[in-house]
Amino acid sequence: MMRGPKDFGIAVRKADGEIVTKKEDVESILGRLKWLNKPLLRGTLALIDSMALGIKALMYSADIAMSDAMASEAGDKPVEGDAPKKAGSINDITIGAMMVVGLVMGLALFFFVPIVLTKLLNSSITVPWQLTAVEGLIKIGIFVGYVLVISQMKDIKRVFQYHGAEHKTINAYEAGVELTVDNVKRYSKVHVRCGTSFILVVLVTSIIVFALIADYLPHGSLAEHGKISYLFRWLYKLALLPLVAGIAYEVIKFAGKFKDSFLTKLLTFPGLLMQKITTREPDSDMIEVAITSLECVLEKEAARDEECPQANV
Secondary structure (H helix, E strand, O other): EOOOEEEEEEEEEEEOOEEEEEEEEEEOOOHOOOOOOOOHHHHHHHHHHHHHHHHHHHHHHHHHHHHHHHHHHHHHOOOOOOOHHHHHHHHHHHHHHHHHOOOOOHHHHHHHHHOOOOOOOOOOOHHHEEEEEHHHHHHHHHHHHHHHOOOOHHHHHHHHHHHHHHHHHHHHHOOOOOOHHHHOOOOOOOOOOOOHHHHHHHHHHHHHHHHHHHHOOOHHEEEOOOOEEEHHHHHHHHOOOHHHHHHHHHHHHHHOOOOOOHHHHHHHHHHHHHHHOOOOOOEEEEHHHHHHHHHHHHHHHHOOOOOOOOOOO
């Protein structure tokens, strides 16, 4: 999937080798409500936009996969009736439910579990910011460990290859070269605006924000023997997430604008290092799909006689 300011395009390779595409006019929340496009505020809104488009792309690819599976089961016979439509509805419900469950599990894993583990150190570490730092390091450890584990799965390896194909294509496009498979192959599979980098920046930013603000919030009757309860500690850090996401977004935005500065390289180094895990070298077929997806966006932008946008990945 690729997107521009007002459009996004999806390319999926079917089982028979054909690449099918879908392109839509999708203006972001910030595009529709420009008064919200302010530092620290736009980060959360941009994240919501990205999640919504990601779910839409996932549902579209799942529908294609389901159609392929049904065609394979039917052999040479055409799939009759409204079966494809029903299959699509089932996919929508299933994927929606999985996203909700995944979000709840993610909040529990990356917020509540580190708080519980850090609580065990209360007797030996009494300075709030030190506990917050340890809690943040536990979050980073959980994230890196999770990615390392799933990266060993066959299907996830293919996902990471497609991820690398997206990055190579964007890097080639931003370099101004013709978008051919041979040209794209020469470019790096890492990119400063990658979501992986954003997640790591969020985790590091959360350590700083929580250490400076969260641990010094008044907690009154919600304290337990001078310590904030598990639940309240989790809730107020959850409430501060929009601020954390807003700061992290500005950092990534700065990094994308000033790629060659020393500060940018310092800020993005952990994320680029993490991309060594979340991206793999793609094959030519995968690069072809990524190029097709980007061309969908560029074609729609060109149709408006506007300057081609800088795509997000």
